Amino acid sequence: MSVRQSLLAILNQGPCYGYQLRAEFDRRTGSTWPLNVGQIYNTLDRLERDGLVRKADIDADGQNYVEITDAGSAEVADWLGSPVVRTMATRDELAIKLAIAVTLPGVDIAQVIQVQRTATMRTLQELTRTKNATADPESSEQLAWLLVIDSLIFAAEAEARWLDHSEHRLARARAAGLAEPLPLNTEVPKRGRPAKTAAAARA
Amino acid sequence: MTDSDILLQLDGVSMQYGRGETAITALAGVDLSVSRGELVAVMGASGSGKSTLLTVAGGLTPPTAGEVIVEGHWLSQLPARQLATLRRRSLGFVFQDFNLIPSLTALENVSLPLELDGWTSKRAHRPALDALNIVELGDRAQHFPSDLSGGQQQRVAIARAVVGGRSLILADEPTGALDSTTGELVLRMLRSRVDAGAGGILVTHDARHAAWADRIVFLRDGRIVDESRASAVTSLLSGLPA
Structure with missing residues (x-):
């Protein structure tokens, strides 16, 4: 978890107390993900x-004051040296929404996409304005903050591109006679273990 | 905002190609206005009518219905000669492939719209050099397009689009042929011209570039289906460290 590793990495510079750690975390990440002191403790x-x-x-x-141990320093080195693995298990609310919406009758999926696109573009506009207002960073804190803004900009751009792509995919699917809503399955799954089929019994 | 701040107005503009059953509707009742100091991005899938919107707005093609008003002039009311004059004096175009004349220097390319308007080349060179200085290419004035990078050529095209105080910039995928960093520099120039009092329409399919605009309109099948307006004050700025 990045908060744990981030605090450890800050402590690797020297002993800190709780409020100080919170301030250090905030100023190094542009206060984008503020922590409360309870989380810190x-x-x-x-x-x-x-x-x-x-x-x-x-x-x-x-x-x-709290200070880092040798094992803590080793964990910091390990964290910085290894990639962040984004697991498939992380649920993406928007992907789930579109996937479900495309299977439902009576949903104007193009409109669902457009509503999202407008919201995503507004975020991108605000991020771009914010970034342009600073131009070149004048301190390490500003540099760190700009990296965070850039990351949000690229994430919003990726979302906008994915929405465009989804729209094209949907249009192609419609042209091919696909993209029909999924009716509820009348073969409702039974609770408990699936019944043994003859094929399974032979195996 | 007063009416005089409105540089361009499209009023119920429709554009149809062909007739009868084979007719294609490229624009269907588009209302859009661009004010001084405003950059409007137009986004939409291929075939949504983006480029048609720009050619109609620039008076290159008359719409089949509706009205285009540039700096208070109803284009449909103007005789051809006056329309051409208005286009030269008020509008600047920026295209994806720069459209510079290879046998002319950067300075001569930028001077050209003024010379077409009857200026002597000597008189035209001063505002042309001013425009090149704005896009930070004053020291490249005597270079030919082939001696300039893609980004520099596009900046010359922007200088040509604003030379002599022309106030409305119509840009069709101006960053399409540029790498991401160079594209950003060109947009920064475009943005600064608009902030200095011009107005602009930016047609693009690139979300990150469209985000430089004050407003983004979304076209689908020739209609504006939605609009995104950046809020004046962004809460994100509060995170900026001193």
């Missing part, structure tokens, strides 16, 4: 349980 508890951080000094203001 929960994560720190788990990191301590796993032997990746340990409690350090308490300063004059009563701040409880």
